[in-house]
Each structure stands twice: as structure tokens, then as C-alpha cells.
Amino acid sequence: MxxxxxxxxxxxxxxxxxxxxxxxxxxxxxxxxxxxxxxxxxxxxxxxxxxxxxxxxxxxxxxxxxxxxxxxxxxxxxxxxxxxxxxxxxxxxxxxxxxxxxxxxxxxxxxxxxxxxxxxxxxxxxxxxxxxxxxxxxxxAGERPRSVATVPTPVLGLDHVVIATEESERAAALYGARLGLDMALDRTHADWGQLMFFRCGDLIVELVRRPGTSGDRLHDKLWGLSWRVADIEAVRERLVACGIDVSEVRDGRKPGTRVMNLRSGTCGINTLFLEQTPREP
CATH class of the missing domain: 3.10.180.10 (2,3-Dihydroxybiphenyl 1,2-Dioxygenase, domain 1)
Known part of the structure; x- marks a missing residue:
């Protein structure tokens, strides 16, 4: 559906x-x-x-x-x-x-x-x-017009939307069983907490239960966005030149990815930029 x-x-x-x-x-x-x-x-x-x-x-x-x-x-x-x-x-x-x-x-x-x-x-x-x-x-009824790139290093699309939850089983039942999204990953890490990835077209709805938290167990929260870019170093250089506070580029949690966090200029939204590195032949 x-x-x-x-x-x-x-x-x-x-x-x-x-x-x-x-x-x-x-x-x-x-x-x-x-x-x-x-x-x-x-x-x-x-x-x-x-x-x-x-x-x-x-x-x-x-x-x-x-x-x-x-x-x-x-x-x-x-x-x-x-x-x-x-x-x-x-x-x-x-x-x-x-x-x-x-x-x-x-x-x-x-x-x-x-x-x-x-x-x-x-x-x-x-x-x-x-x-x-x-x-x-x-x-x-019809496709929307695309946003025209104004620089050589535009954002390409969304990689994942992050939803924070304190009830991972109930949240998983909502997005998986009730909405019909396909679970691609269910992983628990001592530092990251529980991560559940649900495929939604060519992007991911990520549910995260942070370790050691004790928040609202009845309500989840739209928490952040991760955007795809083709050349993360070039994008970082462009954003820094525009006065945006960004982290250094580092290897992502997912193998074959490089990421950086944006600390300003996002209208208060937790934001990550992600580059998928080309696979070696």
C-alpha cells in the first residue's frame, strides 16, 4: 500500500x-x-x-x-x-x-x-x-516539479528519517505489522541503543530507542533527518563557506558510508549528511 x-x-x-x-x-x-x-x-x-x-x-x-x-x-x-x-x-x-x-x-x-x-x-x-x-x-494526481540545483554539490534526497521511541516493540508493530513497511534491520548496540530500519521506497524509516533513557512511553517523536550527498567533502566545504557549523567527516555506522553532523542552519532539526562510498569492483 x-x-x-x-x-x-x-x-x-x-x-x-x-x-x-x-x-x-x-x-x-x-x-x-x-x-x-x-x-x-x-x-x-x-x-x-x-x-x-x-x-x-x-x-x-x-x-x-x-x-x-x-x-x-x-x-x-x-x-x-x-x-x-x-x-x-x-x-x-x-x-x-x-x-x-x-x-x-x-x-x-x-x-x-x-x-x-x-x-x-x-x-x-x-x-x-x-x-x-x-x-x-x-x-x-501528478508529480511535483523538482527543486533546481543552484550549486554543483546539491543534496540528492533523503536517506532516512529518525523516530525516537521508548517502546520499541509497540513502535515496530505500528510501522511493520499495521502500516506494512518491511523491516530491514533490528540491532541493539551498547552505545547506540536499539535501531530498527523499515524500508519505505528507497529510503529508511529508522526507529531508535536510546540507551538509558526513560521518557514518554506512550508517544514517539520525529527526531531527525539524514540527507544523501554525492561528495561529502565538497558539500562540507560549501557549507563552511556559508557559515554553517558542521562536524568533521567520519565513517558512518553503516559500512561504506561517510557522514557529518550539521550543528546550525537547520531550523533546529537534528541533521546528518551522508555519502555512500562507491563499492570497489
């Missing part, structure tokens, strides 16, 4: 500042911009998903709701939306596995720059049943 990750929503107080930050991080221009229904929205569409920046706009119930969420939880990762080719079938599955989906809504959005229109059908699972993670499911 789920064929991939469609987009992740980031809530911000200032969408212009967020857009400027991600133009630098991604080395790409926005692919879609829109204002309406109480929100300003800017999308960056990469090879395998979109990142949607959203901020409250004007005075309305929806704008006030967004402000309330930001006031209560702060800026950052807000929701995740999975792609499906058949929203009606997806809705029936969500209902059968007792995730209490909302009625399917038909929506459309117009890009304020090009005037192009996108249409989609969407449902949402009950957040109290998805362990506190706001979760949507979407059937898109």
Missing part, C-alpha cells in the same frame, strides 16, 4: 528565513510556493521526497492552530506523509488495523510563482493511535 515517503512537514514561525536556510543546505531552489488557508508553504522536492516548510499566515482558525502547535512544541518536524497509489485501499487498510482514518479529502494547491496546480487525495490516521506522530497518507 505504501510506496514511499511523500513529504515531511516542518513548522516555522518565519517561512522566509526557513526557505533561505534550506536553499543553502540543499543547494537548491524551492520547487513550490503557496499562501492560503492560514499558512505560507514552501516545498523543496528532491529525488525521493519533498520537504514542506509551513508557517502561520494571517488571522484564522488554521493560522492560530499552527501558532498553538509551535508555541507548545517549538519549531521543527511536525508530521510525516506517506505516498500510496490507491488512497481508497489505503483508507480501508488503516480502518482494518484500527488507526481510525479521517474521511478521504480531495485537495488542490496552486504555485504562486508558475500558476501550476497540483491535486491530491489524502487521509490522516488518528494521532493518539500512531503514538503521537502526526501521520498522513496521500495519493498525488
Amino acid at each position: 505504501i510506496t514511499g515517503l511523500d513529504h515531511i512537514v516542518v513548522l516555522l514561525e518565519d517561512v522566509k528565513a526557513g526557505t533561505a536556510a534550506y536553499e543553502v543546505l540543499f543547494g537548491r531552489a524551492p520547487s513550490w510556493q503557496n499562501s492560503g488557508d492560514g499558512a505560507d508553504r514552501v516545498l523543496f522536492t528532491l529525488d525521493n521526497m519533498s520537504l514542506e516548510l509551513m508557517a502561520p499566515h494571517g488571522s484564522s482558525a488554521e493560522a492560530d492552530r499552527i501558532r498553538s502547535v509551535i508555541k507548545g512544541s517549538g519549531e521543527g518536524l511536525a508530521s510525516i506523509c506517506f505516498r500510496t497509489p490507491d488512497i481508497a485501499k489505503m483508507h480501508r487498510r488503516l480502518d482494518r488495523v484500527a488507526l481510525r482514518p479521517e474521511p478521504i479529502a480531495e485537495l488542490e494547491n496552486r504555485d504562486s510563482v508558475s500558476g501550476a496546480t497540483l491535486r491530491w487525495r489524502r487521509t490522516r490516521a488518528a494521532t493518539d493511535l500512531t503514538r503521537g506522530v502526526r501521520m498522513f497518507f496521500l495519493e498525488l
Whole structure:
């Protein structure tokens, strides 16, 4: 039913500042911009998903709701939306596995720059049943335009989205048995904790239970993002030149990868850049 990750929503107080930050991080221009229904929205569409920046706009119930969420939880990762080719079938599955989906809504959005229109059908699972993670499911009528690269070293796509949990078995049952994602890895390490990887299209939904933590056992949290790049040294040089605080490049936990952490310029989102090193023949 789920064929991939469609987009992740980031809530911000200032969408212009967020857009400027991600133009630098991604080395790409926005692919879609829109204002309406109480929100300003800017999308960056990469090879395998979109990142949607959203901020409250004007005075309305929806704008006030967004402000309330930001006031209560702060800026950052807000929701995740999975792609499906058949929203009606997806809705029936969500209902059968007792995730209490909302009625399917038909929506459309117009890009304020090009005037192009996108249409989609969407449902949402009950957040109290998805362990506190706001979760949507979407059937898109047509593909979104891609974000144009503005530098020779752009971000390519998302490698994995990290979800922190204190109840790994219940979280695994949600993403595996109920949503139907395929578990690729279940590993426990003394320093890292328990890591569970679920395939979602060509990226990974990673569930992490940190060692020695005792947080909220009823609610999981969207925790961070890991982005793919082709040449991590060149990307690091570009970001440092732009004033971004980044770590040194190091070998990743996954064999054949090199990674670096970003410590600024991410709108408060835990962010990792990852290079998959070419395999030797």
C-alpha cells in the first residue's frame, strides 16, 4: 500500500528565513510556493521526497492552530506523509488495523510563482493511535516539479528519517505489522541503543530507542533527518563557506558510508549528511 515517503512537514514561525536556510543546505531552489488557508508553504522536492516548510499566515482558525502547535512544541518536524497509489485501499487498510482514518479529502494547491496546480487525495490516521506522530497518507494526481540545483554539490534526497521511541516493540508493530513497511534491520548496540530500519521506497524509516533513557512511553517523536550527498567533502566545504557549523567527516555506522553532523542552519532539526562510498569492483 505504501510506496514511499511523500513529504515531511516542518513548522516555522518565519517561512522566509526557513526557505533561505534550506536553499543553502540543499543547494537548491524551492520547487513550490503557496499562501492560503492560514499558512505560507514552501516545498523543496528532491529525488525521493519533498520537504514542506509551513508557517502561520494571517488571522484564522488554521493560522492560530499552527501558532498553538509551535508555541507548545517549538519549531521543527511536525508530521510525516506517506505516498500510496490507491488512497481508497489505503483508507480501508488503516480502518482494518484500527488507526481510525479521517474521511478521504480531495485537495488542490496552486504555485504562486508558475500558476501550476497540483491535486491530491489524502487521509490522516488518528494521532493518539500512531503514538503521537502526526501521520498522513496521500495519493498525488501528478508529480511535483523538482527543486533546481543552484550549486554543483546539491543534496540528492533523503536517506532516512529518525523516530525516537521508548517502546520499541509497540513502535515496530505500528510501522511493520499495521502500516506494512518491511523491516530491514533490528540491532541493539551498547552505545547506540536499539535501531530498527523499515524500508519505505528507497529510503529508511529508522526507529531508535536510546540507551538509558526513560521518557514518554506512550508517544514517539520525529527526531531527525539524514540527507544523501554525492561528495561529502565538497558539500562540507560549501557549507563552511556559508557559515554553517558542521562536524568533521567520519565513517558512518553503516559500512561504506561517510557522514557529518550539521550543528546550525537547520531550523533546529537534528541533521546528518551522508555519502555512500562507491563499492570497489
